[in-house]
Amino acid sequence: MQFFTDHPELYNDWKFSLLSELPPWALFFVAAAGLAAIVWSLRGVRDLRTPRRFAGLAALRIAAIVLLVLAVCEPALTLQRITHIKNRLVVLLDESRSMELPAAAGQASRIAQVRDHFDRNASQWDALRNRFVVETWRFSSRPVKSSSGNPEVNPAGNTTDLLAGLAEAANDTSGRKLSGVIIYSDGADNEKLAAWEPSPNGELPGELKGVLDRLKAPVSSFGAGAGGVFTDLAISRVAADDFAFVRNTMEIEAEIEAHGAIRGQIPVELLEDGALLATREVLLGEGRRKETVKFSVAPQRAGKFVYTVRTPVVSGDAVPGNNVRNFSIKIIRDKVRVLHVAGATSLDTRFLRQHLTRNPNVDLISFYILRTTDDDFSIPEREISLIQFPTRELFTQQLKTFDLVIFHNFDYGPYQMKQYLANVARFVREDGGGFVMIGGPRSFANGQYAMTAVGDLLPVELPFSAADTDADFHPRPTQAGRNHPITNLNIPGGPDGWMKLPAMPGVNIVGALRPGGIALLEHPTLQAGGAPMPVVSVREAGKGRVLAIGMDALWRWAFNGDNAAAEARLYDAFWANAIRWLIRDPDLAPVVISLDKPEVDINEPAGVDILALDRSYHPAPGADIRLTITPPEGDPFVKELQTGPDGRARLSWEAKSPGAARIRAAASLKGEALGEAEDVLIVRPASREMQRVAPRPDVLEAIARASGGVYQPLPDGSLDRLPLLDPEIARVDRKEHHPLWNTWIFLALIAACLGVEWFLRRKWGYL
Amino acid sequence: MKRREFLGAAALSLGLAAAPGSARAFGNKNRLVLARLMYRGGDPGSRPSALRRLAAELIHRTSVDPAGDYLDAAPDSPRLFQSALAFATGSMDIQPFNDEEIRNLRRWLGGGGLLVVDGAADVFVGAMKREMARVLPDIPITELKREHVLYKTFYLISTQPGRTLRKPWMECMEADGRLAVLFSHNDMTGAWERDEFGVWRYDVSPGGQAQREMAFRMGVNVVMYTTCLHYKDDQVHLPFILRRRR
Known part of the structure; x- marks a missing residue:
């Protein structure tokens, strides 16, 4: 090597190489031509008298041709410095809380077993660190890389996620090959492998199989707490x-x-x-x-x-x-039971029935008056399908089984029902039922409801005598109506969009709003009590709710040539909202409690958010919130809060004992109660980690077996037995080429071969 | 006992639902309007007084409060939406619906309209079937089963009556679980027709006046179906209806 370079210390390897820039096919052609030349030249000397002469000339000719071919290929000596890269060895240390438990009754903890194993195998670990780049990860949920590489872990994690640890090992971007993974854990996974029961045939959960395939390295494990008796x-x-x-x-x-x-x-x-x-x-x-x-x-x-x-x-x-x-x-409630009573059938009856029967959450019982006393009674009963209107059964025995009662253009008088009106009022005020009165020629004052128990439920006063008008009009939303869940209908065009809906042909005349009554839609011209006359109004009556609709042509919202209204499904939205409001759907409550999490651990902060809405369903800033928390153990305590500009108030609280905490919020605005809400917060007696703490050597063993690793229970187990893949990757850091063909020695060799061959032929007389 | 209460009690004792007459102050526009489909070609105005007669019978017999006069509406007219029940009568072939007529009829039928095709001749019913197949191309025309609620919405009916008895059944197209189109071959509206002097315009055969009465009853049932759909299929009605059918 010193012959070729002045700095031999820079290189630790050499090899021959060809520097010719000719493409491989050209080099192949040259080699083939050289071979042909050898065959041709040997044919010329095959008749020599002695084999020695033949061998001498043939050798010289072959050597010359080979040297010429090599000259074309430009042979060189390449000096290089090669570095062999260390592979990774990943160590996963379980730092979940279950590692703090005794390995067996009366013994040290599982994590102590791990530390002891490290201490007893210090020399083997040093050897492994010389051979590999050892990466140590602490894992519970999300793995964290340990800088020290020592098992100085704090077993406080609230979960054990073996898959997350293995996935982290597979995610390396350093470019080093993975030689193996060593897990120190009790195997008590409580995430994706929690329900896995390893089978003898080695079948793996899909996600685990995917991670092991990506690792392409043996995963060995040392099982903590596996040897003792755990109760x-x-x-x-x-x-x-x-x-x-x-x-x-x-x-x-x-x-x-x-x-x-x-x-x-x-x-x-x-x-x-x-x-x-x-x-x-x-x-x-x-x-x-x-x-x-x-x-x-x-x-x-x-x-x-x-x-x-x-x-x-x-x-x-x-x-x-x-x-x-x-x-x-x-x-x-599984279904909202609705009693729909109509004094006559009409398209308004039909479209409301159609809506109610299509709604899978509604169980509809309906009674429609198909014939009045003014009509022809000459037809024999056997030829008609009409049945008796069972007033007594409905309004005494069955009334409480309903959630909502609808009087649709219905007058009670002809059916001797006056005695039952008080039952309807009690159903609303005391049982919390919903009640709707829909207008028409038989409804409101026309139905003689003034000064009756049902009339007193309504949000509006009633005149004593029949009163209605048949002038077309467009009802318009009040300020409250724009936000109220019943009439907040997202009509195309906003509030002006109401004017583009089909006109209503007539309205029942009513009086002013009663205390607690809220007008949602009002008449554009008629007045009542010095204010626009309510057309659609609502009221809380005792425990129940009441809706009054002074028209019987809402069906025009469902059936008209106006695409916009039809596409907005205005009619369906109106009635769906109305039913939800009337039955006090919790989602439409004026006070809403939202928990950040439905379940928390002991001492984990639980965020409680309270939204208060005023009676118009606007967020209520400055509302007083009285929050009563009944912890799982101990006495209830009260927190006084006030809502911010967004109508929300917030509290963070930490439970000190396990169980269920009841949270009750009562909101009021300027002394007037807005409503109440209640929710339940579950405080876990133990974190999810501590729900399943039994060691799972079967899980660790199955992973090891599937990946080609070995499982060994602690405190025993040797690092020497671990199968690890050896380094394979070599990196060339420096390289230097020295051509061999253009030296005087090479040329002299060619000349010598050709010259000696010529000399011998001359001497032996072959020229 | 007051007269009204007496009558109410009498109705209940008879097993009938009965009530006094309504105030009817909301005006004609709030009442049920029967519509006549004024299609192009043929003879759409061939039964000029039939719907008025049906309205009068409804007032006389039922709690339904129809407008006294009917509404003429072209297939492409927004006026069609003022009613959910339209009658197409005739005896001749008609001109094919154009695109706007098809679009409007499809929206009307899809929204809840019921079209009664009542033919005085098979050529008209055939032409309407051809056109309605274009309006509702995905809905087949099927025979209306005798068990259908239409035969018991008010009267218990077991035949398909009209001015004639050419076919003892009706056909229908159902959309979204309800009737959208009814095809009658027996000239039901012909049986309802009177002239200016109140005389029946057409003889009814072979059943005479009894058959005419049954034609009116079917008309009442169609209107009842329009205003309360499958009400008479509710469980509460079934035992009574089954008993009376026996």
């Missing part, structure tokens, strides 16, 4: 829907896990708001480590309820906190 009874999983329907059966499924010496019948209880609903027993023991219990419950009331699944705490139970699981379920 724990846990509710490892609860499956329930977020909401269910009143009187409909819902299923709640709980998975019970037992580890250690637990065996026998274990009672599992289900509670609703602290009251025992049902008890099931599961048989656990050898070969029955995990069992599922199912509860079927038919909730009887609407609202948000706290459900609890719990098991007893057994002797030696490592984590008593995972024997209880709280969760909340919103119980909603």
